[in-house]
Amino acid sequence: MVTSSRPNRPLATGRPTIADVARVAGVSTAVVSYAVNGRPGVSGATRDRVLRVADQLGWRPHAAAQSLRARSEVVAMLVTTRPHPPSTHLFELVVGAQQVLNRAGVELALHLEATHAEAGAAATRWWAERRFDAFVIPDVTDDDARVSALRRRHAPVVLVGGGKPSPSVAVVDAGNDGFVEAVELLHALGHRRIGYVGGSEALRSTARRIRVLRRVVESAEGEFFVATGDGDDGTATVIHRMLSADDAPTALVTDDDHGALIALDTARRLGLRVPWDLSVIAGSDSTMCQLAEPPITALPFPGAVLGAAIGAATLGLLGAAPATPDDAAPVLDARTPAPPQVILRATTAPPPRST
Amino acid sequence: MVTSSRPNRPLATGRPTIADVARVAGVSTAVVSYAVNGRPGVSGATRDRVLRVADQLGWRPHAAAQSLRARSEVVAMLVTTRPHPPSTHLFELVVGAQQVLNRAGVELALHLEATHAEAGAAATRWWAERRFDAFVIPDVTDDDARVSALRRRHAPVVLVGGGKPSPSVAVVDAGNDGFVEAVELLHALGHRRIGYVGGSEALRSTARRIRVLRRVVESAEGEFFVATGDGDDGTATVIHRMLSADDAPTALVTDDDHGALIALDTARRLGLRVPWDLSVIAGSDSTMCQLAEPPITALPFPGAVLGAAIGAATLGLLGAAPATPDDAAPVLDARTPAPPQVILRATTAPPPRST
Numbered sequence: 001m002v003t004s005s006r007p008n009r010p011l012a013t014g015r016p017t018i019a020d021v022a023r024v025a026g027v028s029t030a031v032v033s034y035a036v037n038g039r040p041g042v043s044g045a046t047r048d049r050v051l052r053v054a055d056q057l058g059w060r061p062h063a064a065a066q067s068l069r070a071r072s073e074v075v076a077m078l079v080t081t082r083p084h085p086p087s088t089h090l091f092e093l094v095v096g097a098q099q100v101l102n103r104a105g106v107e108l109a110l111h112l113e114a115t116h117a118e119a120g121a122a123a124t125r126w127w128a129e130r131r132f133d134a135f136v137i138p139d140v141t142d143d144d145a146r147v148s149a150l151r152r153r154h155a156p157v158v159l160v161g162g163g164k165p166s167p168s169v170a171v172v173d174a175g176n177d178g179f180v181e182a183v184e185l186l187h188a189l190g191h192r193r194i195g196y197v198g199g200s201e202a203l204r205s206t207a208r209r210i211r212v213l214r215r216v217v218e219s220a221e222g223e224f225f226v227a228t229g230d231g232d233d234g235t236a237t238v239i240h241r242m243l244s245a246d247d248a249p250t251a252l253v254t255d256d257d258h259g260a261l262i263a264l265d266t267a268r269r270l271g272l273r274v275p276w277d278l279s280v281i282a283g284s285d286s287t288m289c290q291l292a293e294p295p296i297t298a299l300p301f302p303g304a305v306l307g308a309a310i311g312a313a314t315l316g317l318l319g320a321a322p323a324t325p326d327d328a329a330p331v332l333d334a335r336t337p338a339p340p341q342v343i344l345r346a347t348t349a350p351p352p353r354s355t
Numbered sequence: 356m357v358t359s360s361r362p363n364r365p366l367a368t369g370r371p372t373i374a375d376v377a378r379v380a381g382v383s384t385a386v387v388s389y390a391v392n393g394r395p396g397v398s399g400a401t402r403d404r405v406l407r408v409a410d411q412l413g414w415r416p417h418a419a420a421q422s423l424r425a426r427s428e429v430v431a432m433l434v435t436t437r438p439h440p441p442s443t444h445l446f447e448l449v450v451g452a453q454q455v456l457n458r459a460g461v462e463l464a465l466h467l468e469a470t471h472a473e474a475g476a477a478a479t480r481w482w483a484e485r486r487f488d489a490f491v492i493p494d495v496t497d498d499d500a501r502v503s504a505l506r507r508r509h510a511p512v513v514l515v516g517g518g519k520p521s522p523s524v525a526v527v528d529a530g531n532d533g534f535v536e537a538v539e540l541l542h543a544l545g546h547r548r549i550g551y552v553g554g555s556e557a558l559r560s561t562a563r564r565i566r567v568l569r570r571v572v573e574s575a576e577g578e579f580f581v582a583t584g585d586g587d588d589g590t591a592t593v594i595h596r597m598l599s600a601d602d603a604p605t606a607l608v609t610d611d612d613h614g615a616l617i618a619l620d621t622a623r624r625l626g627l628r629v630p631w632d633l634s635v636i637a638g639s640d641s642t643m644c645q646l647a648e649p650p651i652t653a654l655p656f657p658g659a660v661l662g663a664a665i666g667a668a669t670l671g672l673l674g675a676a677p678a679t680p681d682d683a684a685p686v687l688d689a690r691t692p693a694p695p696q697v698i699l700r701a702t703t704a705p706p707p708r709s710t
Contacts, residue, residue, distance in 0.1 A: 015482070015483075015485075015508070015509070015510075016483075016508070058479055058480075058482065058483040058508050059483060072486055074429075074462070074464070079450075086446075090446065091441075091445070091446045094465060095434075095465075095467050098465055098466065098467055099467060102466065107429070107464045107486075108464060108465060109429070109462045109463060109464045109465075110449060110450075110453055110463060110464075110465055111453065111457065112450050112453055112454060124413055127370070127413065128371075128413040128414060130370075131427055131462075153370070153371070153413050154370070155370075232642055232645075258642065261642075261643065261646040262646065264646070265646045268648070287587055287613065287616075288616070288643055290587075291616040291617065291619070291620050292647075292648075293623070293647075293648045
């Protein structure tokens with residue numbers, strides 16, 4: 001049901017005017033103007049009354065209001081549905097970034113376009129129009145049209161997940177320490193054949209994670225498997241293929257909570273019992289991991305800290321002052337000197353005997 | 356890891372200037388100005404060259420850019436973490452609303468505050484400062500400080516989930532047809548004791564849903580149970596209490612996917628087998644409902660349509676023209692003339708024999 005009442009008069013008049021303030025304060029509009037501009041010729045008592053009424057009515061002199069608005073900077077986050085749908089954790093990043101930006105008087109607007117090319121073209125236009133002052137680009141890929149379009153214009157850009165920094169480009173990434181810890185836990189349990197489940201390898205964060213984890217597994221003389229696929233069906237298909245092979249991995253680390261749930265579901269369809277036949281660790285925790293059957297061992301997702309880092313990097317590019325010292329540099333490594341600890345639940349055990 | 360490069364020159368100069376265009380086009384800045392403003396004294400060929408260069412460099416005359424920016428209206432969505440954390444589906448609403456608004460040249464900015472009182476105070480200030488042109492308020496409660504603060508100022512407000520419409524206030528709500536259908540399905544299976552699990556009854560959408568469902572259950576001479584609680588722990592506690600009682604309900608309808616997963620988990624802890632001892636229907640579907648064990652019978656969540664309705668209602672209040680006829684009035688009832696169909700999975704069965 002949508003109930004919408006059309007205004008029966010222009011809404012602009014709903015905003016208090018100087019005449020409203022003058023009427024309520026019992027003075028002329030000229031006196032209101034003198035009072036709020038601190039000009040002489042108005043008694044202290046009158047000035048106080050005018051300012052109190054203005055405050056009560058929520059009125060501010062138009063010029064001041066306009067200059068306030070002109071000063072407010074606006075940052076756009078460029079989300080796309082293709083080639084990769086937004087992560088389940090994007091909302092946490094948005095909220096974390098927005099809090100740091102808002103405290104410094106900067107707005108964060110969310111923009112969703114279908115493709116990178118469309119988002120790049122729109123952002124270039126907005127930049128030329130001075131509609132936005134900076135851009136945040138999540139899920140950066142190789143040959144990302146959003147990045148190339150904005151880099152060419154020297155627009156301030158924060159890349160989330162990887163890329164090359166420059167005077168106008170900051171890069172924010174959560175790093176892979178937690179994933180390394182997850183793999184080391186599996187090694188300690190006796191696993192030698194370990195698989196990673198993630199988004200497309202075109203995603204810069206996925207590509208780097210794969211490089212790091214491959215090195216860790218192979219340096220322990222283990223065998224490393226990779227399954228990347230887009231969307232729920234794609235992920236289910238690649239996990240199914242990986243687990244059906246001879247000498248399949250005995251343990252999986254997935255990019256996020258969603259991937260781990262799909263891994264559990266695929267294992268069940270294949271008749272594999274978790275954790276006795278297969279161990280699973282989710283790369284990002286959520287209530288879903290707690291409620292799954294069995295509950296899923298997981299890495300905490302540093303959404304608030306990563307979001308705050310995005311906000312701080314954006315302020316840095318804008319030359320804007322952070323509102324609090326904490327907002328200045330919420331560096332992930334500094335806040336979490338030890339790698340984020342794996343939350344042990346029920347999906348991790350030694351590998352089956354036969355291996 | 357956060358890598359951030361400070362600009363070594365003011366970033367403002369990264370934006371192309373009229374001098375850049377003049378240099379590249381090989382003309383004076385005066386000629387550029389004449390060309391883009393369509394004034395006489397510039398040959399067609401020169402004008403074409405100047406416009407092509409301006410386009411390549413991404414430059415637009417500042418006045419035009421400023422008027423574009425001044426024309427762009429900005430809407431704030433006022434999200435709070437208390438008294439109710441944002442729903443798992445909020446992101447879908449944001450994206451749906453944003454698409455309709457953006458096509459009409461209106462921005463949607465997301466704002467998160469701790470409490471309703473803080474959000475109301477901030478929004479009042481922003482409204483006086485002309486920082487935003489309208490506000491979207493999700494999860495409206497009784498005595499919602501966000502609503503009362505903005506209603507007093509006659510600011511354009513879209514209430515999501517219930518409230519009283521007025522010339523400056525539109526109300527958007529998904530209605531309860533799907534929930535009524537879910538209850539009727541349970542009746543058809545033979546259930547007579549039916550429980551509803553939702554957020555706080557202070558939420559207007561929850562309060563109305565309870566009234567509607569109570570009427571449906573009691574008109575079929577059934578017994579209606581209600582369990583409302585905030586957060587995962589709160590929800591688990593109220594479900595546990597409801598299911599532990601003598602003459603507990605034999606079927607639950609939950610507000611959302613999250614609530615259904617918690618219901619499954621609570622049933623398991625109590626030794627109840629779903630669906631043989633207890634049927635469960637999730638009020639909003641998600642991948643989680645598909646992947647749960649057993650997969651959960653659910654109502655489709657009309658996130659995109661509800662989001663679009665929020666966007667359309669906002670445009671209506673702003674007096675802005677929708678970009679497409681579809682954007683004008685995505686009324687839920689009109690698009691779904693039959694009530695949204697329950698997606699049958701594995702959590703619904705006849706009640707146990709003994710009842």
